[in-house]
Structure formats: structure tokens, C-alpha cells
Amino acid sequence: MIAPPFAAFTESEHRSRIARAREDLAAAGYDGCIIVAPENLFYLVGYDSVSANICPQALILSVHDKRDPTLLVRNLDLPLVKETSWLTDVQTYQLFVDDVAGLVAKIATDQGIAKGRLGLDMQSPAVTGSYTRALESAMSAARLEDVSHILNRIQLIKSPAEIHYMREAASYANLGLEAARRTLQPGVSEFALCAAVEVAARAAGSDYPALPTECGSGTRSVSGHATAMPKIIGKDELVHLEFAGVARRYHSVSMVTMATGDPGIVARRLYDVGRESLLAGLEECRPGAQVADIDIASRKPIERAGLDQAAQMRFGVGIGIAYPPIWLSSLQIDRFSSGTLVPGMTFYVHSWLSLGREGLGVMLGGTYLVTETGIEALSGAGPVDLLTV
Incomplete structure (x- = not known):
């Protein structure tokens, strides 16, 4: 046949x-x-x-x-x-x-x-x-x-062929990340920024994603699942994005928070705590790790900073095959769930913090593969210092 x-x-x-x-x-x-x-x-x-x-x-x-x-x-x-x-x-x-x-x-x-x-x-x-x-x-x-x-x-542990598609998807997501860094500047609209991300990924070969590109700038950064609006990005603003590269329906997510100039001491502190949270959670991600322990570890820097109320999202979730309108899988990485990381699993994590009164929000994270000895970063900015343009 x-x-x-x-x-x-x-x-x-x-x-x-x-x-x-x-x-x-x-x-x-x-x-x-x-x-x-x-x-x-x-x-x-x-x-x-x-x-x-x-x-x-x-x-x-x-x-x-x-x-x-x-x-x-x-x-x-x-x-x-x-x-x-x-x-x-x-x-x-x-x-x-x-x-x-x-x-x-x-x-x-x-x-x-x-x-x-x-x-x-x-x-x-x-x-x-x-x-x-x-x-x-x-x-x-x-x-x-x-x-x-x-x-x-039965879809949680990926075969070698599936992992190949996950890595290919990650390459598209990372091209989108590079395009975001090149394009962001004061005076660019959220629509134009997202267009640059999406064109870079699709032109390289990415399939269509199950969710639209998330984008929030300035006071809109406080929203966790914002999509682009006809807003012009101003000077000294936080801007965060979440989007996926896709290969044969396998998704790999990139996340990044950037700033156009100096967003202020409160915004920088919020970002630093988010970065510490992401690092703390990732340090617990290894074969055999319990998902609840990972989420608990990620929250410790947040609790030390007195920002408990600013953390409203789970630390992570599984990802793989997806169609509109969602790209989540059944693997939940939070302190309320049971589950164990196993080699061959793919997941994405995010450290998400928002201050409603101040109109500030940060999102850091990306997609990872569980290997025999640890985790492999696939896509996303990860726990980097705040990029300013």
C-alpha cells in the first residue's frame, strides 16, 4: 500500500x-x-x-x-x-x-x-x-x-518521531522570538509586533497554531491571555508575548517579557522575582520529579518577596499535538495535581506575575523536553535578564 x-x-x-x-x-x-x-x-x-x-x-x-x-x-x-x-x-x-x-x-x-x-x-x-x-x-x-x-x-510520552517534530516546532518558535527582539521599539503597534513574530515562524515552515499570539504592552501587560490590540507601544513599557511554533501539529511555545527603555523600579523588581521563580521551578524539573514539588519550589521566591497574590497561574502544563482552540495537554504542573515527570514528556512552564493596581505584568518561560538525565530547553527566552530596547 x-x-x-x-x-x-x-x-x-x-x-x-x-x-x-x-x-x-x-x-x-x-x-x-x-x-x-x-x-x-x-x-x-x-x-x-x-x-x-x-x-x-x-x-x-x-x-x-x-x-x-x-x-x-x-x-x-x-x-x-x-x-x-x-x-x-x-x-x-x-x-x-x-x-x-x-x-x-x-x-x-x-x-x-x-x-x-x-x-x-x-x-x-x-x-x-x-x-x-x-x-x-x-x-x-x-x-x-x-x-x-x-x-x-497515552500521548504524554513522545516517540523519537514525535520528539523530532517538537524540536522542529521549537526552531520556528525561536525564530519568532528573534523577530520579536528585532522588531520591538517604541512606536510599533502590538499588531505589527505580532505580525513580525508570525511571519518569521510561518515563512520558515511553521504550521498554524492552536492559539493566537498573546501580546500585552504597557498597562495591558497585566493581562495574562491578552491578544494584540490596535495599541501603539510606548516608551518605558513592559511588553510580553506568548506564541508557538508548530510542526505537523506538534507545538512548542516561546514566552518573553521585554521593555522599551526603563519600565521603572517596580517593574524591574517584578521581573527579577519572576526570573527567580522560573529558575527555582526549573531546578526541580528532572525525571521522577513530582509535579506538585516543582510548583511549590517555583513559588518560594514569590512568597519571600511578598508577592503571593501576584502569582495566579500554574507553573506548567504538558504540550504536544494541538488544534484550535487550545494547545494544553492533560499534564498539569501545579501544587494541586499528582503526576511524575518521565523521559519523553514535553511541557511548557511560565512564571507569571501581575500587579493589577500598578498595571504591570511579566511572563517568562518556554518549552522543555524531559531527558534521561534532566531537561532540555526547546524554545522560549527562559530565565534571562530583562531585555530592554
């Missing part, structure tokens, strides 16, 4: 992932699974398309029957399947004409799982409330439960 022209992985790698999904789903007591999230479809069968966030689709997987899963997509999207996936059991429907949930139920019946305990990746934005209700109605004899955690868990 000829490989699809834009396949990101070999068929054998996908089949090993399907086998692992079946094993974990069976161990949890499931008879099968209905998979909708585009990142899960891409991971398991290679189908690369944003269409799951536009119209209903599903991969129906039997746990006990070892036949290939069946993919149901809109007829318009069939060429997208053929160019990225090796899967041959593909069925189509006509939008607004066919009963999609009814077709899913028929496929599940053919696979002998329509009356069983079935998983559904309910935490995905692609699994809308109306689609869930339609599936429950069409398969009233089945019991649908959320298995997002199972499907996410």
Missing part, C-alpha cells in the same frame, strides 16, 4: 498507538470508544484536519475486536483523510441531510459495541453538547462516559 502523501508517521506507529489505546480502555472496563477530538484522530490514525471543530465526525473503535476502527467524516472531507491517513475503513455523510449520530450508532452496532460501555472524549471542544445528546439518544442502550484522560495519557 502506498503511504499517504502527507502522512506524518508510519502506519506501524499508528497501529502501536491503537493497540495501546485498546489496552488501556479495556483495563478501564470499556467495550469501545467514539473518538471525536482532532488531536486524538491525528494521533491514532493520522487524519490531520481542523474539520472536527466545524462539523461532526467520529472514529469508532472496538476494544475487543481487533479490526481497524471506522472513521466517519463529512463527504467533503474525504480527500483530507486520503492525503494524511492510511485508514481504509472510512464512511461519509452529507451535512444537513444524513443523521450523523444515527450513522455512528449503526457502525457501533456492526462492531457489536452499541449496547456496551463506551468512551467519548467529552473534554474536547469538538464534542459539543448537542452532539453528545444526539449520540446518547441514538445509542440509548449504551453507556457513554468521558475517557479524555485515557486518550490524553
Whole structure:
């Protein structure tokens, strides 16, 4: 069989992932699974398309029957399947004409799982409330439960091929970082600064990101997830950015806070504490480290500075395959979670501090790979001194 022209992985790698999904789903007591999230479809069968966030689709997987899963997509999207996936059991429907949930139920019946305990990746934005209700109605004899955690868990440790894409994505993110440093100056708009970042990454080969470029300058720096506005960046302002480079849907995030001149003693102190926090957290990142211990360590410099209320974000989160509207994975690096760093995991961290009354905010961080002996920095400015232009 000829490989699809834009396949990101070999068929054998996908089949090993399907086998692992079946094993974990069976161990949890499931008879099968209905998979909708585009990142899960891409991971398991290679189908690369944003269409799951536009119209209903599903991969129906039997746990006990070892036949290939069946993919149901809109007829318009069939060429997208053929160019990225090796899967041959593909069925189509006509939008607004066919009963999609009814077709899913028929496929599940053919696979002998329509009356069983079935998983559904309910935490995905692609699994809308109306689609869930339609599936429950069409398969009233089945019991649908959320298995997002199972499907996410098998993606946490990256294969060598996945790590290659993570490093490629990081190269694009770092080009965006260089462009931000070259472009920033008083009088440049937030739109123009973000455009320079995005052009640098995309021109080099980056795929589209799952989230827009984050940018906050001046008093807007106090916002943690600000997107660019038609604001002209002034002199002596803090400016922070967060954006991703993307290679075959694998994301690597860069973060940086810079200043246009002298932002003032309070801003510089805030940045220095953020830098100490990032360093303290990174020093705890190693194979076998508990995520709670990492977050606790990152908070100690903040607590010593009396800035507890300025720290409102978790220290880090896992990252890998992503589609709009989000690039987070299930790995949480915070003091409220349990989990252990394992070689092959990729994550990004941020030291985020904001002072609402003063209108100041800083963001430092980047993306890292857990190796056999420690961590490897992939992208982001990291714990550097404040860059001023």
C-alpha cells in the first residue's frame, strides 16, 4: 500500500498507538470508544484536519475486536483523510441531510459495541453538547462516559518521531522570538509586533497554531491571555508575548517579557522575582520529579518577596499535538495535581506575575523536553535578564 502523501508517521506507529489505546480502555472496563477530538484522530490514525471543530465526525473503535476502527467524516472531507491517513475503513455523510449520530450508532452496532460501555472524549471542544445528546439518544442502550484522560495519557510520552517534530516546532518558535527582539521599539503597534513574530515562524515552515499570539504592552501587560490590540507601544513599557511554533501539529511555545527603555523600579523588581521563580521551578524539573514539588519550589521566591497574590497561574502544563482552540495537554504542573515527570514528556512552564493596581505584568518561560538525565530547553527566552530596547 502506498503511504499517504502527507502522512506524518508510519502506519506501524499508528497501529502501536491503537493497540495501546485498546489496552488501556479495556483495563478501564470499556467495550469501545467514539473518538471525536482532532488531536486524538491525528494521533491514532493520522487524519490531520481542523474539520472536527466545524462539523461532526467520529472514529469508532472496538476494544475487543481487533479490526481497524471506522472513521466517519463529512463527504467533503474525504480527500483530507486520503492525503494524511492510511485508514481504509472510512464512511461519509452529507451535512444537513444524513443523521450523523444515527450513522455512528449503526457502525457501533456492526462492531457489536452499541449496547456496551463506551468512551467519548467529552473534554474536547469538538464534542459539543448537542452532539453528545444526539449520540446518547441514538445509542440509548449504551453507556457513554468521558475517557479524555485515557486518550490524553497515552500521548504524554513522545516517540523519537514525535520528539523530532517538537524540536522542529521549537526552531520556528525561536525564530519568532528573534523577530520579536528585532522588531520591538517604541512606536510599533502590538499588531505589527505580532505580525513580525508570525511571519518569521510561518515563512520558515511553521504550521498554524492552536492559539493566537498573546501580546500585552504597557498597562495591558497585566493581562495574562491578552491578544494584540490596535495599541501603539510606548516608551518605558513592559511588553510580553506568548506564541508557538508548530510542526505537523506538534507545538512548542516561546514566552518573553521585554521593555522599551526603563519600565521603572517596580517593574524591574517584578521581573527579577519572576526570573527567580522560573529558575527555582526549573531546578526541580528532572525525571521522577513530582509535579506538585516543582510548583511549590517555583513559588518560594514569590512568597519571600511578598508577592503571593501576584502569582495566579500554574507553573506548567504538558504540550504536544494541538488544534484550535487550545494547545494544553492533560499534564498539569501545579501544587494541586499528582503526576511524575518521565523521559519523553514535553511541557511548557511560565512564571507569571501581575500587579493589577500598578498595571504591570511579566511572563517568562518556554518549552522543555524531559531527558534521561534532566531537561532540555526547546524554545522560549527562559530565565534571562530583562531585555530592554
